[in-house]
Amino acid sequence: DVKVTQSSRYLVKRTGEKVFLECVQDMDHENMFWYRQDPGLGLRLIYFSYDVKMKEKGDIPEGYSVSREKKERFSLILESASTNQTSMYLCASSISSTSRTQYFGPGTRLLVL
């Protein structure tokens, strides 16, 4: 059974703080993804990674960076949090670049004050 875990379910941060969201998958998946979900906007891809130390920008990378030092871990970094980054953040993984099915973590609801 695939398991994708996210370090926090809820986070409250202040504007300007540096925020780290961690995601770990235990199935040796090559690909990992970060999305944010906002009402009426669906799931929007921020960044994804198809290998260790590799990253690709998604649709909305501005204000975010990522780190993938180990295969099982993919971190999303908000360098200087802003109120418009208040959102639900979802991490996902898939077996390989040709795999179609993604498995999602439970999400982190981030509130930036």
Next chain:
Amino acid sequence: DQQVKQNSPSLSVQEGRISILNCDYTNSMFDYFLWYKKYPAEGPTFLISISSIKDKNEDGRFTVFLNKSAKHLSLHIVPSQPGDSAVYFCAAKANQAGTALIFGKGTTLSVSS
């Protein structure tokens, strides 16, 4: 420009009746389509998928139909149950390594008893 569109933000159905959720796409390179279901405060879970070489895929109460010429797919749930109440996301993938799923904005299904 949205490549995957779910034009109905919400749908209300009575228990026992059929639910039909629709999805349109614009990119002819998409060759695989998925439906995800999401409950509040949880990550999306994979529901059913279809390859572009098929026009129908069935799994229990869930059937996905694909009309390639119209670039349209639909998810049928029969019979609908109150536990089906959730947000449903349509997603599509092109047959290219290193590409991510493209999600629609989602349709909120409410099934009343």
